[in-house]
Amino acid sequence: MKKVNIVLSILLGIIFISSCEKDDICVDGATPLLSIEFYDVTDTTELKDVTTLVVQGILEDSVYPIITNVSLSAIELPLRVDATSTTFIISENLTPTDSTTVNKDTITFNYETKELFVSRACGFTANYDNLQGSINDTDADQWMEEIKIMTTLVENDTLVNVKILH
Amino acid sequence: MLLLCLPAMAQKDSLNVKNKDSVVYKQAYGIRLGIDLSRPATSFLDDNYTGLEIVGDYRLTQKMYAAAEIGNEKKTIEEDLYDFTASGSYIKLGIDYNTYANWYGENNAIFVGGRYAFGSFSQTLNNSQIFDTNRYWHPEDFVVGNSAPMEYKSLNASWIEAVLGIKAELFANIFLGASVRLGALITNKDPEGFRNLFIPGFNRVTDSSIFGVGYNYSLTYFIPLYKKDKKPSKKKELTTE
Numbered sequence: 001m002k003k004v005n006i007v008l009s010i011l012l013g014i015i016f017i018s019s020c021e022k023d024d025i026c027v028d029g030a031t032p033l034l035s036i037e038f039y040d041v042t043d044t045t046e047l048k049d050v051t052t053l054v055v056q057g058i059l060e061d062s063v064y065p066i067i068t069n070v071s072l073s074a075i076e077l078p079l080r081v082d083a084t085s086t087t088f089i090i091s092e093n094l095t096p097t098d099s100t101t102v103n104k105d106t107i108t109f110n111y112e113t114k115e116l117f118v119s120r121a122c123g124f125t126a127n128y129d130n131l132q133g134s135i136n137d138t139d140a141d142q143w144m145e146e147i148k149i150m151t152t153l154v155e156n157d158t159l160v161n162v163k164i165l166h
Numbered sequence: 167m168l169l170l171c172l173p174a175m176a177q178k179d180s181l182n183v184k185n186k187d188s189v190v191y192k193q194a195y196g197i198r199l200g201i202d203l204s205r206p207a208t209s210f211l212d213d214n215y216t217g218l219e220i221v222g223d224y225r226l227t228q229k230m231y232a233a234a235e236i237g238n239e240k241k242t243i244e245e246d247l248y249d250f251t252a253s254g255s256y257i258k259l260g261i262d263y264n265t266y267a268n269w270y271g272e273n274n275a276i277f278v279g280g281r282y283a284f285g286s287f288s289q290t291l292n293n294s295q296i297f298d299t300n301r302y303w304h305p306e307d308f309v310v311g312n313s314a315p316m317e318y319k320s321l322n323a324s325w326i327e328a329v330l331g332i333k334a335e336l337f338a339n340i341f342l343g344a345s346v347r348l349g350a351l352i353t354n355k356d357p358e359g360f361r362n363l364f365i366p367g368f369n370r371v372t373d374s375s376i377f378g379v380g381y382n383y384s385l386t387y388f389i390p391l392y393k394k395d396k397k398p399s400k401k402k403e404l405t406t407e
Contacts, residue, residue: 030299057302067302078300081309115296115313117360119373123247124311126296 026122032156033076034109034128041145041165047073048166050143052093058106063089079154081126085110087136092143092166105144106136107164111154128154133162191270192393195225198341200386205237214242217366221384223262228396231262233279233329235382239366247308248294250360254287256367258327272335273388275343279329283349285367290317291360318357323365325351325378333384343384351376 040048049072057064059080067088069075080086091104111128118125131154133147146165154161205217219237226232240253260281266274292315295308331345349368356362363371369380 026297030297033300059303064302078298078302080303081296081298082304086303113312115294115311115359117313118297120245120361120363121373122297123245124294124296124313125298126311 196391256285258283281327
């Protein structure tokens with residue numbers, strides 16, 4: 001009988017251990033955001049705040065809600081996973097009290113979407129590669145001077161992908 | 167199939183039957199063949215699963231058995247944002263060691279064993295969505311990915327298993343058994359762009375772990391081939407064969 005007890009307890013032990021597995025919750029990461037910082041055009045190593053920075057996504061003439069800024073000199077933007085280009089309106093207002101002086105500039109990012117499998121719980125996420133950015137110069141008075149792509153691969157890291165000089 | 171060649175190799179053991187003790191108990195040696203009951207039962211109950219496993223063993227000595235399982239499984243697993251189907255076959259070869267001291271006439275077993283297993287399979291990613299914690303562009307649902315449908319072919323894995331089980335003789339020569347298996351992957355060829363999350367024969371693969379757990383319930387029929395004396399074990403003497 002002793003032997004039977006030992007066998008039974010090992011059987012139950014294995015079943016018990018196998019029932020609690022850690023891969024039910026996704027902790028390994030998600031699709032990354034595009035990291036942008038604003039720099040001074042006269043001194044390109046110096047961060048420069050954008051007065052009343054407001055960022056909104058735009059898709060086929062419909063303007064999406066305001067994206068919360070990281071700070072006045074840094075933003076993190078979601079790219080469209082199901083497309084190869086995403087457009088944003090980034091606006092500056094040098095006189096915050098006057099809503100008629102809002103200067104809206106439009107920038108477009110082009111990229112390739114790469115899907116990758118992360119883990120059982122998370123499933124697939126996307127990275128973006130071959131990132132290109134352009135300021136749409138239909139606007140007569142642009143406040144953004146130049147866009148610089150720092151890293152063309154957008155993945156889950158702390159690197160800044162884009163510098164905008166103004 | 168491999169079991170069929172084993173009798174020839176094991177014959178020479180039976181020649182050494184000289185025993186001075188007058189009390190001899192002839193024990194039957196032979197092949198036990200059958201199927202796993204849990205896989206057809208699960209196939210019947212679960213729409214996402216079909217499977218079959220043939221089990222067999224061949225008695226080598228008083229306590230040792232050469233054991234094997236051959237099976238085929240197809241399982242569809244639905245995760246939150248993707249679902250996939252794993253399909254393939256496997257073979258497991260190894261040894262069972264009976265630790266149960268049977269009374270006269272009994273043929274039961276509480277056994278421990280080991281297996282080397284090899285599986286060949288394919289994984290098909292049926293549907294996939296891209297996980298994104300930021301829901302700005304798609305607040306209603308996750309974006310459908312381009313990865314699916316996709317079949318990843320000619321994958322394989324090998325693993326070792328520690329087996330723990332019981333077998334009881336229900337009727338003459340008919341045995342009902344159960345075993346649990348703790349597997350450890352040795353090789354596992356993951357597909358490019360996806361991962362083997364279920365390996366037929368091995369069962370569920372856990373992230374960043376080589377271990378897996380499986381089980382079976384076997385119904386087997388014993389085909390006696392020859393008889394051999396059981397050496398009566400004298401008090402505390404080394405009589406293991």
